[in-house]
Amino acid sequence: MFFKPSFQPTYHRVKVSGIIEEAPDVHTLQLSFETPIAYQAGQFLTLVFEDLHKEDRRSYSFSSAPSIDNVVTITIKRISNGRYSRPLTENLCVGDQLSATSATGLFLLPNRIEHFQQYFFFAAGIGITPIFSLLKELLFQHNDVSAVLIYSNSSPLQTVFENEINELQKRYKNRFIVHYLFSNATQLNNARLSKWLLPQLVERYALGKKTEHLFYVCGPFAYMRMVRYALQELGYDDAQIRKENFDTSHPIHLHKPSDQKSHQVSLKLGTETHQFDSQYPHTILQTAKKLGISLPYSCETGRCGSCMLRCTKGKVWMSYNEVLTEKDLSEGKILTCVGYPIGGDVWLEG
Ligand SMILES: Cc1cc2nc3c(=O)[nH]c(=O)nc-3n(C[C@H](O)[C@H](O)[C@H](O)COP(=O)(O)OP(=O)(O)OC[C@H]3O[C@@H](n4cnc5c(N)ncnc54)[C@H](O)[C@@H]3O)c2cc1C
Ligand code: FES
Structure with a gap:
């Protein structure tokens, strides 16, 4: 190999x-x-x-x-x-x-599916993978909600799962719409997704009230940012937009923690407990790895959620966070790959 x-x-x-x-x-x-x-x-x-x-x-x-x-x-x-x-x-x-490692990730269907009536999926290129999984689960398991997939590719040849998606469309024709977009298309309303085209598609397919819509987005960084801004301009709340980012290039950190002193981290992972000192510029995850303590992680850039733990006491400052929502943060969830203890010792649980 x-x-x-x-x-x-x-x-x-x-x-x-x-x-x-x-x-x-x-x-x-x-x-x-x-x-x-x-x-x-x-x-x-x-x-x-x-x-x-x-x-x-x-x-x-x-x-x-x-x-x-x-x-x-x-x-x-x-x-x-x-x-x-x-x-x-x-x-x-x-x-x-x-x-x-075990399966992980926060790009999930909501606990209460019926809270939303219509699910919009925006996928570009290989970003279709988690969306295809979510779409199948939603259509097969939940009869009373509808779904719209807006799927962008450079050409029909590059369109992964096209046959399977078309089969889903035939099977669930009353509650599933797929709209393909190809960057090489000559008609503008079937070409690249833009801040101009997105509102037209959402308005064409939307049913019911705005508060009943939930959006999922996966694709290149610029695509995801454009979809998010366009949805916000349409009046959707950030909490209605779920994102999965495949890009693991290291973001530039413009900010530093206000406290860069060494603090103790007490860690409880199932039945295991550990205690160690952690200090900026080393993240909690980097320090644990150096000491041979096995913590969950994947992207190491604050983008995937694999390294999430709960802070039960003390404060963890994060240099970047693209996955944890306001609700997650209010429940004490933190990311160790971008996290530093500040203002004193911290207690973490997994
Ligand atoms: C949560 C999550 C889920 C993912 N799911 C999938 C998936 O279902 N299918 C899939 O194919 N990939 C997926 N990825 C991306 C995957 O993990 C790797 O990053 C990708 O396969 C590149 O790895 P590599 O070792 O070949 O490239 P590397 O050697 O790490 O990088 C080579 C070059 O490619 C650039 N690069 C790295 N990743 C990407 C990217 N995604 N797009 C464009 N350029 C990139 C790098 O900046 C670098 O210049 C996912 C990533 C994350 C974080
Ligand atoms: S390892 Fe991906 S967010 Fe920390």
Whole structure:
């Protein structure tokens, strides 16, 4: 193999049981787990690799839906200079083994589905993976809500899951609408999604009151930002817009914590407890990793939610946060990968 999975006892051993070529450069991996894995639609799996003496991690959203699909799948797009997506799409064979942490992620259907009547999904390119999983779960499991998918690709050839989505459209024609957009289309209302086109599509398909709509967005950074701003301009609240960001490039941190002194972190993870000192510029996660304490994580940039813990006492300052909502923050949730203790010692629970 062109990479080495990290086979530590705490990780899941995963066998590749099938490979499907979805589009040029996009492969779906069918996975079988030594011990069955529990996951929710919209979550992701983090593959763990060994690179010399350190670990590398890459996350991939499930394209399968837990209550519908018998086989667990992830779908990977090859990035031309990508360290892992290239061998995962070019060299992997049926029967190869991978290593993964448990499923995680906050890009989920709401606990009370009936709270919203219409679900809008905005996906661009490989951003379709978690959205396809959510869409299947929603349509198969919940009869009394409707869904709209606005799906952008560069061309029909690049459109992953097109046949499956069209099948869903036929099966649920009374409550599921799909609108494809192709950047190479000549008609402007079927080409690139823009701040001009988005309101027209939402207004065309929206049913009922604005407060009954929930939005899911996954795609490149600029696309997600445009969708969010356009929805805000239409009068939607941020709490109605759920986002999943695949980009793990490190954001530029303009702010520093007001307190950069060393403070003690007391950690309770299930039955395990740990105590250590943590000090800026090292995050709580970086300090724990250096001490050999195994904490959950994936993107290390405050964007995926894998490293979320609850702060039960003290204060954690975060340099970046793209996943935790106001409600999460009010419940004491924090991200260790961008978190520093400030103003005294902190107590964290997982
Ligand atoms: C929560 C989450 C879910 C994800 N789900 C999926 C999924 O379902 N399918 C999937 O294919 N990928 C997914 N990703 C992205 C994936 O984890 C990797 O980042 C991606 O495969 C690139 O890894 P690499 O090692 O090949 O590239 P790297 O060697 O890490 O990066 C190579 C170059 O590509 C750039 N780059 C890295 N990631 C991207 C990207 N996503 N788009 C464009 N350029 C990039 C880097 O900045 C760098 O310049 C997800 C990421 C996150 C955080
Ligand atoms: S590891 Fe992704 S948010 Fe912290």
